[in-house]
Amino acid sequence: MWRKIYLETKRIRSISLSLNRQTVPDGFLQEVKREESLESKARRIIKKQRPFCSAVLDHFDHQYNEELGDLWPSARVALLDRQSWQYGVMLNRFSTVTDKTQVLQALGFSSLPQQTHVSALLCDGASAVSNSKLEERQDTLLSPPYVSKCPPEDFSLQTDTSSQDPLSEFALSLPHSSLKCYIHPHTLRFPSQAYRPDRLKQYYLLNAASLLPVLALQVRDGDKVLDLCSAPGGKAVAIMQSATPALLCCNEPQPHRRDWLVETLDSFLPCSLSSSVVVSTQDGRSFGNDKADFYDKVLVDAPCSNDRSWLYAGTQQQGEERLEDRKQLPVLQAQLLRSALSAVRRGGVVVYSTCTLSSYENQAVVETVLNDFPEAEVEDLWEEIALPLSKYFAFSPHPAGGRTHSKPPPLPLNRKLGILVVPQPGRTWGPMFLSRIRRK
């Protein structure tokens, strides 16, 4: 353990020295030093790992062995080894502080060799939809009311084509989108930035799989978008990186989480967007009645049993209580999805997502709602998202179709209903389920 701390400290010190020698902007370097001091890094390493909750793990073993077959044992390893968890760095296009790529590179996040490849694949699918959608929408969409009053100076984010490691980074790009996320092949965690009311944050740390629902939503400039379950706001920030919607309504009914959401929006978005990005505090189930047929795109990032955090739920009793609550979640999730489908206009799309592997909260919810919503049609995200990104994320079922289940799963892993990112050693992103449903 002490040797690990020693080596880690040495590595951080050498990064720190090499940063000093390079032409990294002064302010940023100071921030890196302040927020990722050697002491705090060492403290994080020696901090005793919170033990996992065996009641939750037993439950997962039982359910996911059935549902995921031989993908579960390796997912289990990835979920239990918290030191191996990876973090993505999503850049904030609204920050005027320059050159984050240089700092990322100095810390071992190399350049973007896969960008063209991945972007091209994604752009092909996305622009095909985009063109047909634009034609379809021409007579129904109001002209976009939003015009940025104070466009940021630094909208163009730098890229570099020199590469050290082809798996170290990728950029999730839509046509003309500036959504950029960097990942590291190992577990290096970029320092988080403290909230400062006078300054926008430069980046957001996240599980990179969280960007996939935003990618699937295909937000375009001028869209009216509802983020039905929005706090703490990671996906709302990602939406605003990918396009300039006419309206983004971020909804969160829980007061303390709503405060967190407001702080996130405040930290990442300039004041010029305050008229188009609004916060609402309703129960998401009411939107279907109150705002029927209103939105172009709705994201339902549903309350769910978050497998990662539930594993570390605390005491046995707390774990057991959560597992009891888990049974109620699909009912609420289906109600939220129905509400979203009513709030979206005909031809618009709803993306439903969760961060659990549980098929009862994923495929089963989508299937239930489709049964009583005949004008809803699920779209296949396999070709558009899973195949092009399968190098970075582990999807179930395996893209090559070569995986076998020891036992047949109780609910079919029907990829037509959505795609599922399963954490694996080396690709610890997820869990993340996403499904895109179009209202006919």
Ligand SMILES: C[S@@+](CC[C@H](N)C(=O)[O-])C[C@H]1O[C@@H](n2cnc3c(N)ncnc32)[C@H](O)[C@@H]1O
């Ligand atoms: C998975 S989190 C959303 C994460 C968020 N989209 C992000 O990317 O940062 C689900 C959120 O749904 C909220 N929620 C719970 N019940 C809700 C309801 N009835 N209507 C809307 N949101 C609800 C929870 O408080 C929670 O903040």
